[in-house]
Amino acid sequence: DIQMTQSPSTLSASVGDRVTITCRASQSISSWLAWFQQKPGKAPKLLIYKASSLESGVPSRFSGSGSGTEFTLTISGLQPDDFGTYYCQQDNYYPLTFGGGTKVEIK
């Protein structure tokens, strides 16, 4: 199985900050990586797919990059509504696997 490792596990940042979350795969997954945002008690929401493609309706301050085994989600100008837990997911191999999550708190 492909192991997905996210870092950091939690982060606290101020409104307007540039925030970066990293996701590493245990083997190459090409660009088959997605990012989700989940708020407490809600279903996850797709932000980025194929490593860098922005899902329709998602603000442009969210961006993704990377390929192979290392990927990054960047929030350029953190907004109050960006709190929540962020997950990466590889969709190159079965079983599909998620990272452990990064909890983002607003200072």
Add this chain to the structure above:
Amino acid sequence: EVQLVESGGGLVQPGGSLRLSCAASGFNFRSYRMSWVRQAPGKGLQWVANIRQDGSDKYYVDSVKGRFTISRDNAKNSLYLQMNNLRAEDTAVYFCVRVLLDTTTFDMWGQGTMVTISS
């Protein structure tokens, strides 16, 4: 409006069975692969199963193989998950999820249904 609505969750004893249903609306259901993803209380996300548009191909995470069966009825715009021989570790919110075209990631999620396995 594109919508996925799960039902069928509840409290079941270990070894018991449960059938989850998902009603899809607002999109051409038969054109999409569908999945179930679960989340144990306070934990992360775990993919459970996928099914092809016509139901011909199915994939499962190892921990549910032989116990869970994913199926669909395109005439009823419905997805199902039959869960047998349930274990305490199957306790989770189960989400019905649409698979984004040309990928194997998830672009539409239901609100989830809670399954609790306890004696």
